[in-house]
Amino acid sequence: MFFETAKLAWRAISRNMLRSFLTVLGVVIGVAAVIAMVTVGNGTTARVKDELSRLGTNTLFVRPGQWGPGRVSTEAKRFTDKDVQAIREQVTGLRAVAPVNRGTATVIAGGANHSTSAIGTTNDYLIAQDWDLAFGRNFLPNEDRGSHAACIIGETVRKELFGAANPVGQNIRVSNIACPVIGILAVKGQSGMGDDQDDTVIMPLKLHQRRIGGTTTISSIILSAQDGVATSKVQSDVESLLRERRRIAIGREDDFSVNDMSQIAAAMTGTTVLLTGLLGAVAAVSLLVGGIGIMNIMLVSVTERTREIGIRLAIGALEGQVLTQFLVEAVMLSIFGGVTGIMTGLALAFGVVSYLQVPFVTSPTIIALAFVFSAAIGMIFGYFPARRAAQLNPIEALRHE
C-alpha cells in the first residue's frame, strides 16, 4: 500500500517535472547553501586545527586581557622584562620563554622595499615555535641585549628584497634601522588563518621596543613546556605567578590570559559557532519560503485534481488514504528538493574547497539533518493542502470541471 502511494506520488511529481523542480528550488537553495558553507567551514576548521596541532600542544600563549569571542580587553596592563624574568626563574618545566612584540615595518635593501611584520623577540621564540634556520645563525648575547642590530628574515622577505641571492651578511634597513641579516628562516608556508608566515622579520626585542614599538613593555609571551611536563600545570603556575605580580585581588578575574593551542582553537571555533547560528537562521528562512512554495503548489495541485480526488473518494478511498497520498507527494517533493540541495551543496563545497586548498570534510550530521528537515518541511506544509483534498465533498468534486 505504501509502495503504491509512493509510486502514485512519484507519477504526479514527474508528470510536471519542470513545475516540481521550480517548486522545490527554494528548498534546494536553502539546503545547498547550508551544506556548502558547513562543508567549507569544516574544511577550514580542520586546516586550522591541523596547523595548530603542528605548533605543538606544549606551547602556551600569555597575553594581557581576557581573550575570546567578544572579550578582548585593551585596558589591561602589558608585561615587563621583569615578568618574563620571573616566569623564567620561578616556573619549572619550561623549555623556552619568549617575549614577543609585533609591529609592521618597511624593509629596504638596495632598490627594493617591502612591507612586512616585524617581530621583536629572543632566540627562545624560534625554540618555542620549532622554527629552524635555513641559513645563518641566531642572535648573539650582545644582540639580544639590544646593543647590536641583527635581523633574521623569512623566505618571502628574502625573495622580495634579494631575489635569488643569499643575503646573509648584507645590510637591510628596517624602519630606518640599519640591520645586518644574520639568518634566514626555514620556509613555513601559510598559517591556518591564511597569512604568509614567511613574510616576517625577526629582530632582538630591545631593538624592536626602542625603534619600532616605542615602548619598554611586552605585548605577549610565548612559553614552551618541556616534553613530559603537563601544560595545565605550567598554565596554572604562570597564572598564579602573574596574578601575584599584577596584584589581582582574590575573587577578581585575571586581566591576562594563558592559553594553549587547543583553547585558542576552541575560541576560534566559537566564532564558527556564531557563524553557524547565523547560517542556520538564513537556512530556516529559505526553508520556510521553500515550504510555502510547496504548500502553494500542492494547493494548486489539489484544485487541478479535484475530479480525480472525487473519483477516488467515490470508489472507496478513505479520507486518511487521500490525505496520505497528498502528504506523501508533498514529502517526496521536498525530499527531492533536499537531496538535490545536498548534492548541489556538496558539489559547490568541493569546488570552493579545491580552490582554497583546504580538506573536503563532509559532515554526516548536517547531511542527515538537511534530509530530515526537508522531509519535515514537506510534512508540515503539505498537511493543509492534503487535508483539504481529503475533506472534499465527493459529489461536488465529481462535478468539478
Added chain:
Amino acid sequence: MTLPPLITFKQVSKFYGRGEAMIRALDHIDLSISQGEFVAIMGPSGSGKSTAMNIIGGLDVPSSGEYFFQGIPTSSFDRSQLTLLRRHMLGFVFQGFNLLARTSAVENVELPLVYRGMDHRERRRLALAALEQVGLKGRESHTTQELSGGQQQRVAIARAIVTNPAVLLADEPTGNLDTRTSFEIMELIARLNRENGITVIMVTHEEDIAAYGKRLLRFVDGRLASDQVRVKEPDHVL
C-alpha cells in the same frame, strides 16, 4: 425468514436552503429495491432522481427519513462508514466515465482494489478478468486517452464490478455516447444483471435506454410519480 430488501427508503426527504427559498429535492419518498433488480429511474432535471441516486450511493445523506441498506439504517453512519459502504457494496458508473487520465485501463480497474489493500498480483488478476468480462481483452495497457468513449465506459464498468459489488449504480451511463455505442453498453449492463445477478440502478432520461430496465421509477418534483414493472423485453436486437 425473508431477507430485508437491499435498499429501502422510508420517508426520505432532502432539502436545500431554508425558509422561503427552501428547495425540496426529495419529498418523503418510500421505496424499496430488492436483490437482482434492474431499476431505471427517469424524470426531468430537478426532479430529484440524481439526489436519490446520490443517497443510495452513500455520497449524500437524507435531510429526514431513513435509508436502509440491507435492512441497516444508515443515518448514524459517519463519513468513513459511508466510504466503506461504497467500497464494499457499491460500484459506480458515471456519465462522464470518470477514469483517471494518463492511466492504463487495467490500473483504472485496479483502483478500488488498491484501497482495499489487496496485493498486487491478486489485484491484477481480478482487473484483467473484469476487463475481459466487459470485452476489452487486449486493451488492458491502453491509457484513457487511447480509448474511444464506449471503451472508456467499458473500463468504468469493469472498475465498478471488479469488487463484486451488490449494486451497480449507473448515472446516465450512455449520456456521452452515440446511439449504437449506447445500446452496446446497455447490452453489457443488462448481461451483468442477468448473468451475474448484480442489482442495477440506473438514472437516464432516454426512454429507449430506460427500456432495458425491468422496473421503471419516474420522479417528478421530488416525488415518486410512478413505479411500474415491465414485463416486455426491449425489442432492440443488435
